[in-house]
Amino acid sequence: MTESSAVQFDRVSVRYGQVTALRDFSLDVATGETVALLGPSGSGKSTALKALAGFVRPTSGRVLLAGQDVTGVPPHKRGLGVVVQQYALFPHLTVADNIGFGLRARRMRRTESARRVEEMLELVGMERYGRRYPRELSGGQQQRVAIARALAIRPPVLLLDEPLSALDAQLRADMLDELRQLRDELPDIAILYVTHDQTEALTLAHRIAVMREAELLDLDTAQGLYRQPPSEFTAAFLGGANLLPATVRDANGTVEVGAVTLTAMAPGPLVPGAHVRLAVRPHTIGVRRDGPGLAAVLTGLQWRGANYRLTCLIAGLDEPGGISVHADVPSIDGLPRVGSPVRVRLPEHGAAVVARAGAGSTAGDAGESFPQNLAGVA
Template structure:
């Protein structure tokens, strides 16, 4: 019987890049899904492609996986040109949104399927399957069929199947979108733990900013097939490059100065004062009118109308905590204070 050892989790070449996109473009007829992308996936890092539907993130993942060939450019894996390699030759693991488990196979058979295709011997295959199932906490369900499992358990089986082959890069295509909110939070932690323990290079596609911020070492924000900003989540969150990134990350409030500079501030950083005499020092203070109030238990959202420094009318959102929910009502006049150290200057999209 042929015995083939699975590919190791970590890159073999010593290269800091597990994968690279070099001037990659993908066109479908007249539509450009990905436009001259240059991207480095760091070895041993958790990289997230984040953006709205249609931004090119899933197309990028499919090109990396080998399911779609770029119209132009090159894709490297472990420093080797993989642009024309079929998926099964790339040494990658992938977890789909739908899990794609075989209903007639047991959990163990599902997890071992990729190893069997790679002609890994039975003894080694069983060891790899057991290791992967233990990693996701499902070793006790090895003989079950997928139909008897919960959605969260099926997701774990799909994850175990992908990591059992010890992939060079693990690709995750919105794998948590079918789970309820509690399970999504739990699985974020589980996936991050597995990545940390194994040293896997991971690429996650998501439209959920909370997932990206919580799980990433490197966050790539995309729009219309192009990278708008890339960096550590804390750096991107605190200093978005442009209005698109700021808006996508929930900044909500945008102001224009008399010099035409665009500023952004998050709702939780916009302070409200009853009168002008209470205006905050070292802040941009605006007279505002309450247009709506939304009580949410732990906080209250105030929708405001004001004029920014350029003279334009703007709608603002302030998030207040610990306030009496009945303190403000529509029509009240107040001062909205944007502390200058909380204002972010934005560049062009």
């Protein structure tokens, strides 16, 4: 495993005084692979990146690059490409000098570094901007320069810390496309991408590491995490799944939610009679005025252009106040009015049994311990 790993975190912890910013973090990133560190702010994802770059020193654990322990190595000897949130383009240097900074720091000959800078400008489509200064560029252009500057030193690993967070929504979507193209053009590089935005993670990453409260919670391919979320937190954070209490009928995935029986995907054999949580994506839920389904009351209705987001309160289900679920339904005529009784229809297939309550989004289970490994998840 170490042989092919470009990056390896080995039980890394970082503490600032009393505060633990990263706890027991282990992760391998292979050459050519993009891994997204996804989590809310304060989840430790940026700290992990800083520990890898050498900006903070782990309190314990090791950081390895291509199998070499670099835990105590200063940042300037690590040779990584780093792009930070606000880009930190050097304001007193031109675009070309910014991109060439790492090359000059390595004492590369002027002609050669000029050639490399041209190459990089071309790579990010900024050929005509070499003599400009950072403040004369738009946000998107600054971002491209920051990436070109990081790539100019031909790093084996590229670290991107929320690179799109400073951009507005439209530009972010465009840049996301560009980043994806760039990723495909750089097959020999390992990319660690820190973000709090699930769309960015789903679009760019081969694998997603979901972070929460200074710890790695779940790690899997984007599709795997989405279809079969291993924890309630990931189910809700990635794709905003509804979590419903269910009772297992048989080992093959037949479960009951209230009076409704359905077949759900499960990470492994289930124990009949057990109480589990079911992750149900909003777009798979149907809402009708009547017919089969769970009895509920429509409590909210939002028009979102392509569809409506309905909020329904399902009574019963062993929850004192009932359970609120979101459903995304196409814009059809004859929607029920807010306050009226409705029927919530769960999908026959497609719902997933969540293996762990896993430091979930519901209060009260934070104290329970769950296995940190991912055994049992298909």
